[in-house]
Amino acid sequence: MAGATEGDLVTGGTSQTNAVAAGAVGLAVLLFALALAALFEAITISEPVAGVPVVTLLGLILMALGGAVITFGVGSYLGYVETEPSPSAGLVAATAFSTIWFVIGGLVASQTAGLGSLGSFLVASVVGGGTFALTALPREDIGSTLPAGALTLLTGIVFVTGTIGPSWVWALGFEQQASFTAEFVIPVLTLLCALISGWAAAKAYGGFGARGRHIGAYVLVYVNAGAIIGVLFVLIAFTTLRGVPGLLTGFEFGPGVGPEVGLFGVSVALPFSLPFVMNGAALLNDFQGVLPAIVGTVWLVIGAVVFAVPLGVGAAIFLTEYAERGRLTQAVEVATNGLWSTPSIVFGLFGFAFLVPRFGGNKSLISGMLTLGFMLLPLVLITSREAILAVPDEYRDASAALGVSKWQTIRSVVIPAALPGVVTGVILGVGRIAGETAPILLTMTGGTFVPGGQTVDVIGGFQFTGAPPFVANPELLQATTALPFQLYALITAGVGLGDTVANPADFQWATALILLVVVLSFYAIGIGARYYFRRRLQS
Amino acid sequence: MSETTETAERTETATDQPLETTSGETEEQVREEWREYVFDGRTKLAAEDLDVYYGDDYALKKVSIEIPEESVTALIGPSGCGKSTFLRCLNRMNDRIRSAEVDGSVRIDGQEIYQESVNLVELRKRVGMVFQSPNPFPKSIRENIAYGPEKHGDLQTGLLARLLDRSDEDEREQLVERCLRDAALWDEVQDRLDDNALGLSGGQQQRLCIARCLSVDPEVILMDEPASALDPIATSKIEDLIEELAEDYTVVIVTHNMQQAARISDQTAVFLTGGELVEYGDTDQVFEDPRSERVEDYITGKFG
Amino acid sequence: MARTSNEAGAGTGRLARRRRQLRDFVDETEPEALVTVGVMAVSLLAALAGFLAVSPLTIVPFVVFLGSAGYGWARHQGLTARVLTFSMMVSTILILLLITVFIFVESLPVIQYESVTVSGITVPGLRLFTQTQWDAVSPPVRYSMIPMIHGTVMVTLIATAIAAPLGIAAALFLSEIAPPVVREVIKPGVEILAGIPSIVYGFIGFTILSPWAADQFRTTGQGTYLFVGIVVGLMALPTVVSVAEDALSSVPESMKSGSLAMGTTDWQTMTSITLPAAFSGVSAAVLLGVGRAIGETMAATVMLRGVPQLTEPLYNVFYGQATLTSLIANNYGEADGLQMDALFVAGVILFITVLVISIGAQYIEWRMRRKFGGDV
Structure with missing residues (x-):
């Protein structure tokens, strides 16, 4: 050796x-x-x-x-x-160092010494090449x-x-100056x-050598991991700090100060009042709020889940339990994965072209629900399929060996075993679509400030009519607002906000905070559920 | 979960009552006796009062043993008895398992390996390891052999070295040939050194792993059931190889297969459930005239 | 039903077998159950046709379908479940097809409008990619995708330069380096980073980063590709991390132990064994991250200037005009006719690009699975 x-x-x-x-x-x-x-x-x-x-x-x-x-x-x-x-020191270090010194040499030659581009390039090459030799040799x-x-x-x-x-x-001397x-x-x-x-x-x-490289690399990797967590922390902390003042505008605490909440015919006045999440927007309001947007978001999520979850889970069951593995299942897999990476704005375009004309030609709540449902569908299918595939074949064999029919096996063995995975996947998926703005931009947009009176009430909105389609729900067919869209509208509305709310910046940050809270609570529940199921599985 | 507690209980009953041995001695006396076991040759490895826990579970209990150099030492025992754990203590591969705690001392040539400033690179260069199932790297056969020396900086074959004309390619070829010959694989693969090692048969892969292990000139070779995943023909080739290796290296081998241990080893150590070293001595003595009754039961197939 | 055979070229034989299977199925099943299934199938198809034709009567076959499915569920649960799950799968595929068809169809008029005749052959839509002017108001009305493609490329390049190295390093950290306690904290942290809505990123970018960048670089007005790229890179990061981490941890532990037992350091094992073995999975992760970056809409929309123009010079990252996604989000409101169709062209470009990337990534992952013998 x-x-x-x-x-x-x-x-x-x-x-x-x-x-x-x-x-x-x-x-x-x-x-x-x-x-x-x-x-x-x-x-x-x-x-x-x-x-x-x-x-x-x-x-x-x-x-x-x-x-x-x-x-x-x-x-x-x-x-x-x-x-x-x-x-x-190795090729990687030599390349990195020579690149940096190449840039320095070029900049000094062209900017400080005022050489032309050829001269600068020569100087840069000499400096870069020298550094390469100094590092590698x-x-x-x-x-x-x-x-x-x-x-x-x-x-x-x-x-x-x-x-x-x-x-x-x-000054860089660009045509667009910078x-x-x-x-x-x-x-x-x-x-x-x-x-x-x-x-x-x-x-x-x-001490250089293998151990030195190990420590050097670990320092960089740890800095990177720390930076990612730092950014996350800063983002959330900053939004919270800036959002809380607007959120608490007009906050009151005491018996009977809140709005009345009716439940089974008994109405109770809440002991606190948080106008930002309890009010809509109105000319005469003391404090403007985003209640219609919150309710709109909730209904959007409900609609998307009702549409996508049965469809996705059913399709996953067929694909894993009934269909034989072959070209069809492969094609569906490729297609769902492709759909999952499709940009959300493309879903918006599709909803605009396909759904809007079919629901009265106006942007409407139900178009938004279905568009988000289409977005959720591939995720539900992928996670359900994974969860069902993860159920060991021994379970199915044991059940089949007892003479239980295939569907009974699926219903009483496979689905319960796969349920935790499906539920977790759905919750995380919901967290994702709840924050989506682009698809509802083209399918459901309401106003920037929506009066509290326009808070959607889907259940109360059903009506029966004499003419086809016999059932109508104007609440579903009208445009409403949702938190992500509201935030977008607030950004684009810009200075014009000043007339409506006392402190536009606070109002914007509070909206961002509420959106963050709604979305991240889905994530917290999803991650918590996964943690819980995993723990239960282990013990 | 429940299974481990059961095992633990079983161990307790086994250790609490000092069992009668063949010659009417208590287990403690047997242990004293084999502790004075004297072998020919120099001590290469020595463990003293070695304890290993995984969380609350004991994997090894107060194991003390001295292993002579240039010989084959077999570690046998039922599954879960800690023999593999012990093997992994000898080159500190247990460090990989975060829940494992090691207590006690292991010395190689008199140098303690469980102390703060031990250079793991150096230790593992000296104490090589061959695993239960063959684990060649997904690289060519040549790259597999040259991997260790290249990583330790003993061979310069990278792009930069080639550019600077510092490449040790001739040395590498010699090294590859020597290691493959020593592992009795050269004749089978000399024409396809650039093929991916994953394309070899299981037995060839395992011999490649042995050759790879030889490439850094180890002093000790640890083998963790190296033939358990192989067919009988491949197994016999590996066994022949081990016997040859023992002329230059100290080989410590864990095996399930008692015939294998009897065939190839010079010394045998028997671990029984609970991580105890119950008997250690010349292979002939352990198999033909075990001192402990539990070992006799295990060897004749009554227990374990 | 959904049987595909692996024997190639046996088209007629397969058809005959399919017909025999169908006959067997009809023979074995009770007539009443057959009728129920038949009603379900016909009514569902009718409902679909009605929906596509924008008919108010769609509700009728749909109610019939619900009724027959309810009846079937009560009487022949196994069969009904099978048919229902089958129709759910078909609907899922159908939705995919509909998306593809509808955005293509909507984009056709403008592709027609921007046709160019090159040496006697009319190439539809060529002018969208040969000239750089977008003018929807004053004649001649011209639509060009070049400025937006330029913007998307700039943003994606910057985002990838951030997300790929940092994401791979973070994945290495999570799968190989971090102690379990740290991993338990950072993994959900990365997931939460993915969960923060893009409009929130956009909002912070718009209110904090954009003014700051304009001040730092002394630019005229706000909006730079540089900072949009950084924000989008941050948003693509979680995708890269989680996919790359899966790939890295699917490298068999025995390989890593084999390397460590040779006396290499952890870092050498990672760079020489784990990363090369997981190379295809890691590159799939980067590809998927690129796909996310291309499709990112809201942060780009609120942080960019929204002017469909090229920057001067082309590599001037301190100005940000528009990307394909932001073009759609900015213009859907006032657009109609050809301009709306031009937005659909942007959608088609996005859809195809991301689909190709996704299929490429899946192909790479599939090859990786084959390499490790399917136990990924």
Whole structure:
């Protein structure tokens, strides 16, 4: 074997050098946080912190980080630090670094030195090629630290010397004008340098080699996972914070302040009043609300479920229990999966072309219900099929061996066993369609502000008529509103809102919050149900 | 769930009463006796008071054993007795199972492997493993063999190495041939080294896995029922191979098949339900004249 | 009924067998049950025909169908259930066909209108893709899909550049790295990210991101492909994560153990064994993510400018005009006649693109299943 290394089973104490690398990782984390804060304008880059301008501060930290990374790499190369580097940093790192340096070389040549496009390209190629060689040719401890450290160091110097200062602007010279400003470039460059140097420092912490790469990669993967969860948290927290004031406008608590609720002929006044979800919109209202939209959403979901669930479950039963596996089942599978990825706006177009003319030619609640039903159908079919297929064949065989007919087996063995999966799938699917805007845009749109009197009452709306089709329900055939559409209408209505509600922004955010609450509660129930069924299955 | 509790109860009754052994000694005395078992050769692996739990369940209970180098040691016992768990403790593959907790000590050449700063890469290079069902990687036969040395940086064959003319392709070819020859597979596959390894037969796949294991020059080879998924002809080839390997390597093999253990091993350790090591000694002695009555029952087929 | 044979080319033989099966079925079943099933079938077909023909009398056969199904359920439950589930499956397929047919039919007039004669051959709809001007008001009225296709491509590229690497990394994290407790938190978290309605993303983008971006990049007015792409990428992320995670965890554990037992690190095992083995599944995940990004409507609609024009220059991501989806959502209100039909053309392009992507992804997954012997 070529150059077989006989390492030690127990790695020696390298705690001191590890501490240097760990310190560099810590610096990278600090920079990352500072850059995020600057990007979201929590700190302003033009203002000084503790007497030092923020840009200079960032530059100094960047220089320290770059210096530390380079020092560690060189120290390892010269043998002052005990590491196990590979012969080369590898192709991926070389490509990534040379791309970055290619861009830097090109930008400096064309913008700072003012060379033409050919000259810039030449300079960029030389810089990029040089970086590639510097990364790929020497041992890993040099190859993965020098380009990263140099980038960070250079950025730091550029910040500290004020080459890119708080008032720096680079107009791109496009026909539709756009510029890079310091407020954007400084945090983003800092973020990039923090990630790259953090990765290099983490690699150094692991002593390079296989272990170093492992740690370097894990740092990036953990940052990514954390960022996704962070974004989710920020989205929800932000919407909640901004939405609550509007939601609580006119909130009252006390006996009898709420609207009367009738149940079995007895009407009780609720002990609290939350006008935002209990009122419609009216000229004389103290507080405007979105009750018709909430009710509209509820009816939409009910209609879609009533339409799609029996159809989807029935089709799934036929496909898995009766039909033989063959071209037909395959075709249906391909088609349902295709339908499931079809953009929601295409369903809207279909509803507009097919359903609207068949229900009186106007946009109507029932068109919206059916359009959403069409959207829900493939999901119900896919999840039901999966759930039914997951029922072990032993169950069916055991039942059939007792002489039970096929349908009886399906009804008393297969369906109950598959029910948890079906229910969970349906709830998650409902969460999805409840938030859909595009399909109902073309099939069901009502107004931006709907009076409370127009809250749909489907059950009370049925009438019998003398002429065909003998049953009529004007409530179903008229357009109403729903939460997602209401939010869309509020966005497009823009400034015109001011006349109707006192604080349009609050009203919008509160609508977004209510929509989020409605949709996410479906998800919470669905995820909870899955968790519950799984736990019950395990115990 | 209920099954495990049942097993646990059974274990309790089995351990609470000191069973009478063939020669009228108590189990404790038997254990003392085989603890003084002396073998020829140097100790390669030594476990001392090794406990393993999965949650609340014991998988191994106070196992102490010394395994000599360059020989075949068979671990036998009924299913669920912990012999595979023990095997996986020897190269810390149990680390993969998060609920498993290991207590006690395992030493290789006198170096403790259950301590903070152990280099798992180095440990697993020294202690190779062959699994119950063949698990070649979905790559070519050549890539399967070269995988370990390439990942450990001992062979440079990547695109970059080729671009820089640093490629160790000749070394790789030599390595592939040597390992395949050592695993008695060379003659069958030398013409199709670029074929996907998943296209080989089960027995060939298992020998490929053994060859792959040899590629990093291990000192110990752990085998977890390596022939249980194979037909009799493939099995006998693997058995011959194991006996040959024992000339250079320390082989520890878990097997269900007592005849197999008797055929190929120099030492045999018997685990019984509850994760106890009940008897350990020369294979001939364990099979012909077991000290413990429970082992005799197990070997003659009355128990287990 | 739904029997398909694997023997190819036995068309007539199959027909004869089918006829024999049908005769056997008729012979074996009670006459009364047959009549019930017959009534159900005929009345359902009549109801469908009535619905398609926009007849107010549709209700009559539908009630007959309900009545016969109720009777059949009471008397011959097994048979009725079979027929009912069969008709449900047929309806599902029918709906798919209807969607395809209707959006195609509606788009025909404008395809006709924008025909171009190239060397004597009339190519329908060619001008939709050869010139870049969209002008629905002043003559000559021209409809072009180029600006919207450009917008969709820009948004999809940016979204994929975000969703693919981050999604694959997150999938690796979930299936290979995360301790169980963390996984229990992050998996539902990713699902919830998928659950946030697109209009909420759009709203936050419109009220927070768009003004911020306009300020940062000193653009004229609001709306940039860059930030729409980022938001859409975030929305496509959960699709990539969940499909890629399924693919990664379907790689047999024995393969991973085999690699780890050679002394490789977890990361080496992931990059050298798990990812290559799951490569097809992971690429299917990226494809499906791309499909989601292409079809995303509301965030694009509220965050873009809604002007059917190209950006200047073409790679100027700091301006965002319109995508295929936002074109439909922006213009359905005032559109009629040819302009409405042009929106249907956008719908057809979306439908076909996403369908091709979906079928491609399914084909890749099917090949992957074959590779691992069906135990996925």
